[in-house]
Amino acid sequence: MTDLSGKVALVTGAAGGIGAATAEVLAGYGAKVVIGDIQAEAAQATAERLGSNVSAVAYDASDVDSITSLVDAVVEQHGGLDILHNNAAITAAAWSRDTTLLDTEIDWYDRTMAVNLRSTFVLSKLAVPHMIRRGGGSIVNMASIAAFSGSPTLIAYGISKAGVAALTKYMAVQYGRNNVRTNCIAPGAVLTEQVLANVPGVEEGVLSTLPWIRGGVGKDMGNVVAFLSSKEGEYINGQVITVDGGSTAGVAAPKVELPAEHGVSA
Template identity: 40%
Template sequence: MARLAGKVAVVTGAGSGMGAATVARFCQEGARVVAVDSSGAQEDIAARCGEQCIAYQGDVSQVNSIRGMLAAAAEHFGGLDILFNNAGIQGPIADTADYSEDDFDRVIAVNLKGVFLGMKYAIPLMLERGGGSIVNTSSMASLVSFPGMSGYCASKGGVSMLTKLVAAEYAARGIRVNAILPGAIDTGMTRAMPKDYIDGAVAATLMGRIGTPDEIANLAVFLASDESSFITGTLTPVDGGYTIV
């Protein structure tokens, strides 16, 4: 039996990378999915999945987009069971004294406020159905520092703590909240970073390689499914061993 049969999911950052891989896996496992992105690329992702997936264009830092994507799940598929808060941006690489306030505000707005808004407005829909699963994309940058990435590290640290907080608030009401902490993963964001930065991260990864979006999607499916029914508030690195030494 499909692991997500009968479930309705919203996936943000669905236009590429980890989000696109997770949309495909959720659909393969029987979920009906709203694929959300700001780029327009979510249209192609949804089209590949067929009628069980619809595209929604929105910016997760804007409350109207959050409300719209959740309304689309309710209107098209009847409710909401799973939210994968995956949308994120890297921001510039610059020492803190040279990091602009505008850049910092934008990274926080997308990476942290977007997760907060997603949970805030998804939780009432999940409570109507007796519970649900929220999966947030944090980062190994919430555990260890990456010089030059103050906005990104701060935002992902916030996502990890918010994950634990909301898990504690709603555990008794049937909503589970967990976070995935990717390491260096082969995505457009990673490929856009300076080569020496990525080479250094791979060199410090015990498994000696970069990860794949499918390896993130595998965990997202498990955390979204009833197979993880006694798991909440976890922060799980998928980093090839980077953060264990």
């Protein structure tokens, strides 16, 4: 059984969506969780909703000094750090600005890299020494299936997430001998409130091709983060794990209706 009792976890971008769901899962398994987000009031409200094992710290993922203050606050509050989930990212809000090579503005590309990729690098750089001092730890980065194939839009997002996947492998190789494991989740479409609000018709579109019976939700990712950070997942290192309901396997075939001769008789 997954047990994270005594562990200190930092989840970024956790005022809502996948991050909040992951914080809830980790706290449910006994971890003390700090959620970091630029939305200070929303982060605090989420922490209060999730209970006494969860607290919030406001920070800006695009600012190195702010990231440093976040890690310092976690260590000061709890004495160390065992689990880091690098979840903060520019995602659904970018659909109107992050489009094609020719149409995406360079300043938006730079901001996407700062929030999605550089912040993962900086947070991990700051967290790893604390984990080594504690005897080890688990870092779970957040990529996307957008990292592994092209699409008509979201070029900056896809590039940033490909960088996160590469960073994961470098970190796993460089610090695995210190008992610091680094893995990465590559979600497919996750039907968070933000995605549903910003992408009209997304739920119907996902379900029309997904070879599974429902769309993804935040806790699907949180459960993987918890497993990767637990004793049960300790031999998994340097992996990019696709969590997408089978969307990258192919387009869904029609639902099979078994004829009577395939039934099971008593």
